[in-house]
Amino acid sequence: MEVFISLRSLAGLLLWALVPAPVQPATPPQRSGVTILYDAFGDRPGLSRDWGFAALVEYGGKRVLFDTGNNAHVFARNARALHVDLRSIDFVVVSHRHGDHTAGLNYLLQINPKVKIYVPKEGFGVFGAALPGSFFRTDSALPVRMRYFAGVPPEELRFGTAWPGANFTWVEGQTEVAPGFFLVSTVSKTPGTLELHELSLVIRTPRGLVVLVGCSHPGIQTILEATRGVGEHVHLIMGGLHLVNTPDPEIQRVVGSLDHDWQVDLIAPGHCTGEPAFAALQRAFGRRYRYAGLGTFVDLEEPE
Numbered sequence: 001m002e003v004f005i006s007l008r009s010l011a012g013l014l015l016w017a018l019v020p021a022p023v024q025p026a027t028p029p030q031r032s033g034v035t036i037l038y039d040a041f042g043d044r045p046g047l048s049r050d051w052g053f054a055a056l057v058e059y060g061g062k063r064v065l066f067d068t069g070n071n072a073h074v075f076a077r078n079a080r081a082l083h084v085d086l087r088s089i090d091f092v093v094v095s096h097r098h099g100d101h102t103a104g105l106n107y108l109l110q111i112n113p114k115v116k117i118y119v120p121k122e123g124f125g126v127f128g129a130a131l132p133g134s135f136f137r138t139d140s141a142l143p144v145r146m147r148y149f150a151g152v153p154p155e156e157l158r159f160g161t162a163w164p165g166a167n168f169t170w171v172e173g174q175t176e177v178a179p180g181f182f183l184v185s186t187v188s189k190t191p192g193t194l195e196l197h198e199l200s201l202v203i204r205t206p207r208g209l210v211v212l213v214g215c216s217h218p219g220i221q222t223i224l225e226a227t228r229g230v231g232e233h234v235h236l237i238m239g240g241l242h243l244v245n246t247p248d249p250e251i252q253r254v255v256g257s258l259d260h261d262w263q264v265d266l267i268a269p270g271h272c273t274g275e276p277a278f279a280a281l282q283r284a285f286g287r288r289y290r291y292a293g294l295g296t297f298v299d300l301e302e303p304e
């Protein structure tokens, strides 16, 4: 009898261990700031530097993942080392289609397969697309076997994505995705990334706009022009400014414009901003420069 009871309680214990713990609703973040999860510079121990960008935004009770880095394993390692629970994020923004911003999606989707992911709307891109079935010119004189869909195309044609099953929302123009959180879409006119669509995250704060950029392929000034519909004053710019191989005079022109024309309060550059531009921005902004290496938490409510 005794053996029977202990076997029963053992079975109960095993069952209890197999039942997953109830999922607790994620508590909203208590702090306001941006943590750099992926970049190629920084000295914080336990993190892996690599070319690419990802950041966690905590603001106004929301947790937002911006970009996912260049390698799913490195992204996973850094997120774990920084105690970022990717199941608790409210939504994701992927700035553009380049691999150094998208590769971590493969890990993210393992952890949180249904999470809402905002991506730039592009025709026939890696995030998929849709067009009306009437997008092509027709020739009804052709025999049916030479006509697309035998002359009867579906109402809508969907095009494939590298991440089928991902909960993508395609964004163009400007859209408010949560109270005070805006996405602005811009298009690159630069040879090499011509017609690349890029999303930037713009947060309306009492101090002005916080603008988070992935690579700024369309140019940081073009992106700032696009934020004018959200607010007047730019408080902080974070992320990649893509001046990585830009000659010094052009760097000086951009830095001067951010400082004097745009009167940006704070700058926290990272990723493809480039070493000479880090130096030029630090010279120009002085105490208004915020270091944002891998693992850094940039406080959005630090005392002024």
Ligand SMILES: [Zn+2]
Pocket (backbone or CB within 6 Å): 096, 098, 215, 217
């Ligand atoms: Zn890029």
Ligand SMILES: [Zn+2]
Pocket (backbone or CB within 6 Å): 052, 053, 098, 100, 101, 214, 215, 240, 271, 272
């Ligand atoms: Zn990049």
